[in-house]
Each structure stands twice: as structure tokens, then as C-alpha cells.
Amino acid sequence: MKRTLAAILIALSALCMAQPKPEPQCDRWPTNIAEGRLKKAGMLGNIDYTKTQAMQLASEKIGKEEDGEQLWREVYHITFHETNGNKVKVIAVNDAGEFECSMSAVEVFVVSKHLLSRVENDRMFKQIE
Template identity: 35%
Template sequence: MKRLIAVFMCAAPLFVSAKTAILHCEHWPMTMALMSLKNSGMIAGDDIQEKRTKIELMASEKIGRDLYRQVYHMTFYGATGKVIDVITNNQASSVECSVSAVDVYVTGKNIGRR
């Protein structure tokens, strides 16, 4: 019985992290990042090739009951070869991806390995 409890205690964090992974909310911050880039004049119209866009969930932290803070790294590719790296920060839940506004940060230069 003690072994069963020990196995369950070791496996419990896996269930919690699996619940976090269920949130597929990358579309909301991506849309808001594109809108921010257009509003700032960094891109115009349909300059971005959305099919080439790379999105990576960097962090997802539970901050409340069914409320998560998500940080994404996005790489947008322009039709002319321009590359724009963006970091976004927003809150999401299992019911609604747009719980909060999206903070958008354009990175100036990536000096680490990709």
C-alpha cells in the first residue's frame, strides 16, 4: 500500500503538467502580436507568411483556479525575407484563451543559439 501511495505521489505532477498542456491558445497571442506589429508600422498588410510562422510555448504557469499565464516565442517571416522575433505574455483558461490582453515584446537580436 505504501508503494502504491509513493507511485501516485511521484506521478501526480505529471497529471498536473498534462492538464496545463491541454491549453491550445497560441492563436490568440499570435493574432494580437500581428495586430501590434501592424499598428506599430513594423509590417504592412499581408507582409507575413503565416504558414511559416513558428510558435513555441516557453512557459505556462498556473496562477489561479483554471487560470494560466502563458509566455510564447514567435518567429514571423516576411515575404521579403524579414524575420521578426516576438515574445508574448497573456493569461488563458481552459474555457477562454483571451482572458487578458496580450503583452507583445519585439526582440532586437537573438545572440544565443537557435
Template identity: 40%
Template sequence: MRAALKVVMAAIFAMPAAVALAKSPDCASWPTNMALTHLKNAGLIDIPSVIEAQTKAVRLASEKIGKDLYQQVYDITFHTKDGKTIEVITKSRASSEECSMSAVDVYVVSNKIGGSAEQPSEGTTKK
């Protein structure tokens, strides 16, 4: 009976660790930093002009595609000191050990139409 209790207790304490390992990794910083680099290299943004506190990254999808390998899609919005807003969608692969399991594909959102698309405020551009 005592041995069975030990097995049950060990299983209970092991469950949170197993669940945590199965959870999709939060890797917003990798695609955000790479998107910023790609935007700079394309001449679309000046990094010192970015208001870091206003940068917003929202994970849209995270699909398990292998053992501890996830394909992730983020919607990232950058705001600059001169009032510009630049929005991108990124796609990359991540694991629980490493966010940079692949290069980051960056797609610049040029226009949102229909649905809940917000209208740009005065002085704001969507590129």
C-alpha cells in the same frame, strides 16, 4: 460490494475529465494574432507579406495564477515573403474557456546573444 464497484468505476471515468480540466490551455492563436496586429500598427510588418505556414509559436511558460486562470508566455516567429524574420515574446492570460482573458503584451526581440542563438541567414533581419 456492487455499490463500491460502481463508485470505483465512476471515479476512474471521472479522472480523465478532471485531469483535462486542470491542464493548461493551448492558446497560441490569440497571442499570435494580437502580436501580428501590434506589429502592423507599429509599422514593423505588412500582414499580407507574412508566410502563415512558417509562423511558429512556442509556449515558453504557463503558470496557474488563479482558479482556471493562467499567465502564458509565447515565443512567436513570423517570416515574410521578402525574407525578413520578426520574433516576439508575448505575455497574456488565458483560461480553459477563453484564451483572451487579458490584453497581450508584445516584446520585439531585437537581438539574441550567447547560448544557442542562431545567426541570421543572409537577407534575414531581427527587429
């Protein structure tokens, strides 16, 4: 009985840890599109590319393409560091497939202010910064 219970617990923990994500990792696609749109809008100057950060906030299955390929909706928090020290932060949302990152246009939302209150000490928000 103990072995059966242990086997069930191990199987359940393996299922919980399995978080399928689309391959390849698609952070460069929304980052490049966001950069282009920000520059075109005059909101972004010279970038220090070594400091550019893209953190995936969410990835969710949203259905399948006509050919049966799984589609994912991905949300990224992207921070561009300009050479003058300014930071420009955006949220980018796009759809990605199992093998292709550019399954939809990229929606770009400029984050003009990050309001902190009781969550200042929250580890998740510190990671995003």
C-alpha cells in the same frame, strides 16, 4: 513490500508527468494580437503564414477568476516570417482561462537581438530558433 514500493513509485511518476494546461491551446490568440500590433506599428510586412511559429515558453496558474475559473499566465515566443525573408520575433504574454484564451490583453515584446554565448549548443535555445 516490493509491490508497495513499486505502486508508490508509479503513483509518484504519474503525478510528476501530469502537467495541467488550459484547454483549448491558446497559441493563436497571442499570435493574432501580436501580428496586428506589429502591422499597426509598421514593423511587419507581408507574412508567409505557413512559416509562422508560436512556441509556448511558460504556463503558470495565477489564481482564479471571480466565477471560480482557473487562470493561467502564458508566455509565447512567436516568429513571423515575412515573404521577403525577414524574421520578426516577439515574446507575447497573456492570461488564459480553462475554456477561454482571451482573459487579458496581450503584452507584446519585440526581440530585436538574440545574444548567444556559451548556450549556443543548448538544445532548448536551438528549439526556439
